[in-house]
Structure formats: structure tokens, C-alpha cells
């Protein structure tokens with residue numbers, strides 16, 4: 001029998017990699033994990049966590065304004081970008097430490113180096129050039145922002161990576177993209193007082209979300225003062241006398257201090273030695289895996305963003321836990337990618353789970369749509385004109401709630417709980433017999449008794 005240096009070698013110290021390494025090591029396996037940048041990966045270092053901290057920071061100016069309606073007089077407020085960055089960096093460093101502590105506590109060997117495959121059992125540690133062998137390998141190298149190489153002046157642009165480390169808060173920013181990262185950053189920068197323009201080539205932002213929420217959010221963002229240019233794209237970015245000159249296809253030229261590209265993410269597979277090991281990738285460079293996250297090579301698994309299934313932290317962690325069950329607990333387990341609750345931390349926020357109205361219309365013959373649009377209680381005294389939208393999508397035949405969509409404060413928090421009800425297969429009748437929590441916005445979810453309209457074979461009747 002061949003003796004390997006390790007039972008498991010994990011490449012990538014992000015959400016999926018750290019979970020795989022820590023749990024396998026805790027089970028007594030001999031484990032090493034390699035990370036080329038910082039432990040915690042995209043989520044902790046330059047994704048979910050710092051992004052959410054920025055979201056909180058960007059909401060204060062509205063809180064100060066709203067306070068007046070409740071009798072408060074708030075003194076003159078100022079914002080210090082450098083202070084925010086320093087506080088955020090300290091928190092990220094703390095979290096990175098916790099990730100490393102969890103790994104070392106479980107006796108996983110922590111390697112601060114890039115790692116590349118040499119063959120199906122051998123990995124080269126790039127810092128030292130040393131090679132090590134492992135019985136099983138997990139590739140969890142994540143993804144990286146698409147740098148839009150075809151755009152003249154793309155090298156003058158930033159991505160979300162750099163947005164977390166800007167020296168100064170820009171006076172103006174153009175953000176390119178219509179996905180959740182573009183939309184969230186547009187709201188963040190606007191909230192911090194930056195003149196913000198969002199340029200998106202599609203017809204409407206957030207194309208995969210329910211149309212009511214997309215439109216509602218678009219209108220709310222425009223009402224706040226964010227400029228949104230759909231059906232448009234950048235032709236070039238160049239250095240001007242005062243910042244950058246941005247030429248667009250349909251809206252002429254504008255100036256901006258910063259241009260941020262948020263046009264998708266590409267899997268981190270370049271130069272990873274996949275060919276040498278025989279690991280297949282698809283046309284986008286994502287690693288092809290079977291239902292159990294196993295690659296085309298039996299002893300090599302891939303999970304998280306590098307497989308381009310669902311690019312979310314909890315999904316990468318879930319895939320890691322399924323890998324552990326499959327490989328180390330003699331319990332082959334397929335990751336469950338069905339009915340994933342998710343949020344967009346825009347302002348107002350989106351929380352969503354299950355099918356959109358459009359998807360439901362395609363899959364089910366008879367669909368009931370329960371829809372409420374109302375002014376949240378806080379807005380009455382604050383004087384804010386925002387509207388909250390709540391929608392339940394119900395399969396009329398089975399009465400099951402197959403989609404739930406919310407636009408408004410705390411929508412993400414609500415989506416987490418709604419996710420449990422949809423996963424459990426709750427019916428509209430279960431919602432109806434649930435007592436409301438009063439006074440809350442969420443009570444609307446259990447008090448929409450009659451459908452607002454129905455879909456018959458996908459057509460509204």
C-alpha cells in the first residue's frame with residue numbers, strides 16, 4: 001500500500017476549504033491546508049463580512065435623518081472612511097485568527113502558500129517548491145472578479161477586492177454590473193455620500209430575482225439619488241484631467257473618480273495543475289464535479305465557487321460537510337441545492353427563497369400570487385416614502401408555498417426563517433393558521449388571506 005504524507009490535502013483556505021480541513025482533522029485524519037492569501041477566503045476577507053460592515057456604515061445617514069421624525073435632534077454628522085477601514089480591518093484580522101485557531105485546534109497543518117497539483121496525489125507548495133502527497137485532495141480555490149480584459153482601460157478600474165481598501169472615499173463612482181455585488185456596492189457608496197452611477201447592459205438589475213422586487217428596488221434606488229443606466233455598457237475608461245473619463249455605449253461620456261467592475265466572477269483554476277492531474281473543467285474554467293462533488297479524478301473533490309454551482313458561503317460550507325459524510329463517514333451525501341434562501345443587502349434589502357413568479361408560472365399550471373405593498377410603520381414618523389413588498393407564490397393544486405419574496409427592512413432575516421417553512425413544505429394553510437406577531441412588518445406574511453391574482457399556464461388571470 002502506498003503511504004501518503006497526508007490523508008487529506010485541501011487547496012484554498014476559504015469557506016469550503018477550512019470547513020473540510022477542520023472537520024476531517026477533528027475526525028482524526030492527517031490533514032494539511034494551503035492558502036495563498038489570507039485564511040477565511042473571500043467571505044471573511046473580501047466578501048460577505050466586510051461588505052455587510054460597509055452596509056451598516058452606509059445606513060447611518062438615513063438613521064440620522066429618520067431620527068428627527070421621532071423627536072431627536074442629531075448634531076452635525078461627519079464620516080471618516082479611514083476610520084471605517086481600520087475598524088473593518090481589525091475585525092477581519094480577528095476573524096482570520098479564529099479560522100486559524102479552529103484549524104490548529106483540530107490539528108490540521110496550516111500552510112501559508114499557494115499550492116498546485118503535480119499529479120492526482122501530489123501537490124507542490126509554491127513558496128518552497130516542496131512536494132507532498134495525499135490520499136484525498138479537496139480543491140476549494142474559489143473565484144476571482146472578472147477583470148473585463150476586452151474593455152479599453154480595464155486596468156484603470158477596480159473590483160470588489162480593491163473597494164475594501166481604497167485609500168480615500170471617492171467623490172463619484174461608476175459601478176458596472178447588475179448582479180447583487182454591483183447593486184450592494186452602489187447602495188453602500190451612495191449611502192456614504194458618493195455620487196453613484198450603476199451601468200448594466202441588461203434590461204433590469206438582478207435578473208434572477210422576482211420582477212416585483214427588481215422593479216421596486218430599482219425605483220427605490222433611483223428615488224434615493226442613485227443613477228441607474230440599464231441597456232448600457234462601457235466602451236472605454238481613460239485617465240482625464242480630473243479623475244477618469246468613462247465612455248458608455250448609450251449615455252455618452254461621464255467623469256468619475258473610481259470605476260468598479262462587478263460583472264461576475266471566474267473560477268480560480270488557472271495554473272492549478274488540473275491538466276497534469278487529469279481534472280476536467282468546463283468552458284468557463286469551473287471544475288466539473290458529480291453529485292457528490294467528486295471531480296473526474298476519483299480521489300480529488302472540488303467544492304464551493306470553483307465548481308460554479310451556487311456561489312454562496314453557506315453552499316460552500318454545506319458542500320464541505322457533504323464531502324465529509326461521503327468520504328469519511330461511509331454515508332454518501334449529495335449537496336442539496338434546492339430552495340436556497342438568500343439576501344441582497346441593498347437598501348431596501350431583498351430576502352428571497354424559492355421560485356419567482358415567472359419560474360412558478362413555467363413549472364405549475366395553477367399558481368396563486370399573494371402580494372402586499374405597504375408603507376412600513378417606521379416610515380410614518382420618519383417621513384420616508386419607502387414601500388415594503390411581500391409576495392408569496394403558491395401552487396394552487398398542492399397549496400404549497402413555493403416562493404417567498406420580500407423587499408424592505410430586515411428582508412434577509414425574514415428570508416432565513418421563511419427558508420425553513422419552504423424547505424419543510426409548508427402550505428398556505430399553515431401560514432394562515434399561524435398567529436401574527438404584532439406589530440411587525442412580517443405579520444403581513446400570515447395575513448394575506450386572498451390571492452392578489454392567479455396564473456393559469458403562466459398567464460395572469
Ligand SMILES: Cc1cc2nc3c(=O)[nH]c(=O)nc-3n(C[C@H](O)[C@H](O)[C@H](O)COP(=O)(O)OP(=O)(O)OC[C@H]3O[C@@H](n4cnc5c(N)ncnc54)[C@H](O)[C@@H]3O)c2cc1C
Pocket residue numbers: 011012013014015016017034035036037038039040041042043044046047048049051113114115116140141142143160181268272303304305306310311312313314316
Ligand atoms: C463582494 C462579495 C460579497 C459577497 N457576499 C456574500 C453574501 O452576502 N452571502 C454569501 O453567502 N456569499 C457572498 N459572497 C460569496 C462568497 O464569498 C463565496 O461564495 C464563498 O466565499 C465561496 O467559498 P469558497 O470556499 O468556494 O471560496 P473562497 O472563499 O473564495 O476561498 C478560496 C480561497 O482559496 C485561495 N486560493 C486560490 N487558489 C489557491 C491556490 N492555488 N493555493 C492556495 N490557495 C488558493 C484563495 O486565496 C481563497 O482564500 C460574496 C462574494 C463577494 C466577492
